[in-house]
Amino acid sequence: MKNKKDQNEPELMLPECACSFCGFTEEETLEIHAVRDVLIILRDKMTALELINAIHALSEIASGLTVDLAKACGICNHCGDEGPELCKGINECDESCASLHGCDDGPVEWVANCSLCHDLLDESQNIHIPDYILEAAGIPKGTKLEAYADGGNGEITVVEAERQSGITDVPPSILAILAQSGVCLAELDELIMQEAIIYGS
Template identity: 60%
Template sequence: MKNHQKKTEQTLQIPLVIQQRCGFTDAETLAVMAADGVCVIHKGKMTALELIRVITALSELASDMTIHLAKACGLCNNCGDENPEAGTECGCGNNPAEWVANCSLCHDLLDESQSIHIPDYLLEEAGIPEGAKLEAYTDGDSGEITVVEADIQQDINDVPPCILSMLAQSGICLAALDELIMQESIIYGK
């Protein structure tokens, strides 16, 4: 009896030169880790030294990409305005973490109290999906505040706190990062 079921499984062909460089053998089972925007293929079984080599390669890649991101954002220079020596005007000296901490633009992005929080039942009544980003504006005459679903649904709040903290401690301009995220700018592979 033949099985007439359509095969929906796809195969990935890895060029032989890459397999050899990775040390993959034909009989070896490979493991795949997939996340948003990334796929990692590695040996399914590894010795301690092989695992250390994978960790080293991934760490180097993460470091290189972090440097690339930092260059795209630049150093925080709000307190130094357009001066090339960021931070010196406000007394921050050469401490990159203080450049960000003393920059009103970057500091506000880290301030949780700047976020708009509306109860879920009100969002539901307004037809706004749970978890949607919100923005507010005021009517100066009436004193009313209107909250609506933001046109842009990705911003610096989507960056994991550990990455955001590392960038802030390095003096990276968080306002520039926020703008790159909201504009969906291509900053890698140009």
């Protein structure tokens, strides 16, 4: 099989058993989609059913990865805030239990009512400094910033954040799905900042 690529790029060798399982033949030309942290190999020409099978497979993989991420973060439990105690098992909660513990709302409300998770979704919490000031300070555009107050003298100091990865790097569509599922966004932010391995052995 041939790779659809520039002539200067190296040949990509694929395991024969994997190609056989996928139904790829030596006569076919394959398309490589390379994006950050992902490499996808598809036929460069597909029938409607082949395209549907590709969509279905990618959707299943995406769903599985989302479940892995949600398990690592856990369900929001108000992140230590004093608030209504949530049931440990959503499936075990009946109407009387929900009324007793104040958890008769859904996952969206769990995240919305958590001050830490809510602040992470609040755009007003982000620090915005004009580009010309960043340039004068020698801070590259797009750098994450943090601020702290210098006592009670009315001054605020803004500096380059020690950690440049955080929840703001998560695409809004993914963040919305996680928030609507009750996933703890504060824990997600912590996992991202720690660069913790949460997938694989």
